Every structure is written in C-alpha cells, then in structure tokens.
Amino acid sequence: MGIQDLMLKSPYLNAASMFGFAPPSHWPLDLPPGAFITHPISLKPRAPAENRTVLQFAGGFLLHTGLPNPGLFATLKQFARRWARSPLPVWVHIIPSSPAEAAQMVAHLENIEGVTAIELGLPPGLTDDENLRMIEAACGELPLLVSLPVDRYREAWVFQTGKSPVSGLILSAPRGVLFRTDRTLVEGRLYGPALFPQMLAAFHALRSTGLPLIVGCGLYRHADVEAVLASGALAVQFDGALWKGLLP
Amino acid sequence: MPIVNGTLLEIRFTESGLAGLVDCPRAVRPGPGQYLIASSQREEEALPVTLFSMSLPDEPLQVSPPLPAGWYPGLTLRLRGPLGHGFTLPREARRVALVAYQSPAGLLLSLTRFALKQGAAVTLCSTFPPxxxxxxxxxxxxxxxxxxxVAWADYLAAAFAREHYAELRQLLGNHLQERAxxxxxxxxxxxxxxxxxxxxxxxxxxxxxxWKHICLDGPVFSLRSLEEAP
Structure with a gap:
C-alpha cells in the first residue's frame, strides 16, 4: 500500500477534528495537502460535551469536546456536494458505537462521490475482541485506516489488525487527564509538540506489524515531519500545527 | 483570510494581566468584538492566542489582556484575522451602556470609542476596575x-465569560424583557x-x-438569542 493506492496527492494530511467537515479554501501550511480528513462523524447526532474545554500544558493541550457532529445523514446533506467537488480526496472519519453502525456507515459512504477512504475511530474502553469486530465490520470496498491513539499501541488487538484487510494504522492523539482551575479532573485528547517522543516510540514499535503507518500526532516541526517520512511513514497528519503553524 | 507576520512592540502590566501594542498590517485588524489569533514560535505554546483590539482603526493596535506570560517586546507573531462577528453599534444609539462582568472592561474599549465618536453618551458598569x-x-x-x-440605555454591550452568563442573566433580571x-x-x-x-x-x-460556534458565529451574539445556560 502506497500513497498512490490511497490516491493521496502528497503525504501531508490533516488530522480528523482539526479542519471541520469540508475541505478548507485555504491550507495554512507551506506543505501541499494530499487529502482531506473530515471531522469525526457518528451515525446519530452528538451534542457538545457539557464540560467541554481546552486546557493547555507546556508543549501541548488537552481538548475535550464530545466530538459534536450532526450525524452521518445530516452531514451528508450539508457537505456531500462539497466532497464531490473537492480537488482533494476525502477520507471520512467515522466514530460508530457498534459494529452494526460501522457496517451501516461504511456501506452508505461507499456510494458518496469524492470519498476515497474510511478512517475508523474506535470508542475508548472496548475489549480486544470488540475492537477487532468493529474493524472487521468497517471493512468494505473503500480502503480502511484505523485510528490508533498512541497511548494504546501496546494493546494486543493492534498486532492482530493485519488479519483484516486494513490499509493502515494512523497514530493519533492519545488521551490524558488534567486538572481544571477548580481542581476537577477533565479527560480528553492530547495534542502538541511535547507528544512527539511518545508518538515516535509507537511508530517504531509498530513497524513490525508490516502495516502502513500514518503519523498523526505531535508533528510541529518540518524536520520531524521529514524524519518520520524518511523512516517509512506512509504519510503524516497535522493536528494543532494547522491552528498554530509549524515551528522552525 | 490573510496570515501575516506582526511584532509585539510593547507590553504593559494591568490589573487584568498583560496587555500589549502590536505592529501589524491593517488588513488583519479586528473591529470591536472581533478578534485575531496570534501564534508565537515559542514551543511551550501549542495553541494560538486570541487577541481583542482596544483601539480605533487609525491608531496603533492595542490588544487587551491577558497575553501569555512569556511574551516579550520584539516577539514576532503570526497573525490571522479579523475573525468572527463583532458588535453592531446602531448608528442612532445615543445612550450606550457597557457591562463588563468578571472580565476586563478593556474588551469594550474600542466599542466605547466608536460610541463616543458618533456622539453617544456612554456608561460603564464593570466588576473589574476601569x-x-x-x-x-x-x-x-x-x-x-x-x-x-440598562433602564437608561438604548444600546447595551456586555462582555462575559461563557460560564458567567447565567449569573449575569440573573443580575439583569427582567430588565431585558421589559425593554423590548x-x-x-x-x-x-x-x-x-x-x-x-x-x-x-x-x-x-x-x-x-x-448550537452555534462562538468562534464563527460570534463571539458577539444578541443577548436575546442566548439560552439560559450557553
């Protein structure tokens, strides 16, 4: 599997939840985009988390949003035409809550013009078997990429992913916990340049799987981007760097 | 949306935190209530910073506190703006009430100056020092x-944190409904x-x-459009 097989125009992508539901008119980095990855989409609508927040720490930030989205069908109604017109291939990031939902969403997306791949986000807290069943259910006619939070790369199911026709793993934002100012705890996804070493550990450990790897976390510097591509990453996904800009 | 470089020319300590003076092209300068975002090349800061203007369009850009503690004069900033929907001061407004609730009144300073420029009388009610x-x-x-x-005004502009809206709403009581x-x-x-x-x-x-996004659909909203707990 190479970037041609995934119809990527370049190895530089956005991470899901960084760029909304439709390709932006302006790509803010000086590296040409290779595809557009949608905001995470569930089958049914999801409201924002009640305690949604962003908390910063040195070199990163925690984002807790509840992944709000209008649900697959409302999203298609609003954005499918823009996906069809997009000069970039569109990967739809789905967040099903069950294998049946995964299969239903994938079957529907196979008929949507412009969609060239599925990116699967797995709910936290599933067992190894449940993760594998979800992945199997999401396998359809479109290439499937599985989003793997880097804090979970040692889980047993990851090394069995290759038994399904998966096109690759995306090393994505890990989860973490921080205190709010009122000392209550909040859990969310972590982003930022401080995560690069953790991502690199996962990247090197997972090369033995033989699966194509997309590095989608901790990339804020040109040098790091080129280093992971030279080390065999199929592509890279930018997260917070799209909002802040790359560091020198 | 232009992305340009600017320079932080000076910083000032205020009771609400660091404020600053930014040298930047006119194209990115926000109007009252609008914002621009600024990123430094400092690795510790993984997110851009939201800046609100305290100036009139023809003046140097004073930005309201709080700025990050690590910012210093001469710092190069990557700027994107102007962003969002700002205040819409009616041309006929002659009695303008400004309300800063648990937030720096400096956020309303550029609006204040627009109101004075069009001949309005302005009052400020603030929980922070003016x-x-x-x-x-x-x-x-x-x-x-x-x-x-509120009873006196023909236009009211407030600034408040999202988590304080319910309190402000309670303090305003029925006055907004009575003044349709x-x-x-x-x-x-x-x-x-x-x-x-x-x-x-x-x-x-x-x-x-x-549901609306404050970054896109706001950050200024009609107070009458907001639900009790935004």
Missing amino acids: PPALPEEVEVLPFSQLKEA SLSAEGLILTPMPCAGLGSCGVCAVHTRAG
Missing part, C-alpha cells in the same frame, strides 16, 4: 447600578482554539437557533 485608557467622557457606575444603566426595544449584545469569552478552522466544538454555545 481600564486606565478609558476616555474621561465615560461615566463609570458601580456594578450595583446595573439595572439603572433595547438592542443588547454580548461578547462571550471562551477558549477558541481552532478559531473557526476546525469546528472543534469547544466553544459551542446553545442559542434559540440551536
């Missing part, structure tokens, strides 16, 4: 006189990490028209 740069013509009222200010003709807007302060790029949802606010 900013040093507040024009002398502005009458400063204790916050306990909020209801009198009063144009009332609120600048909602909340983190806007994607600044409209990502629909990330952190700044989502519930309005009478459903």
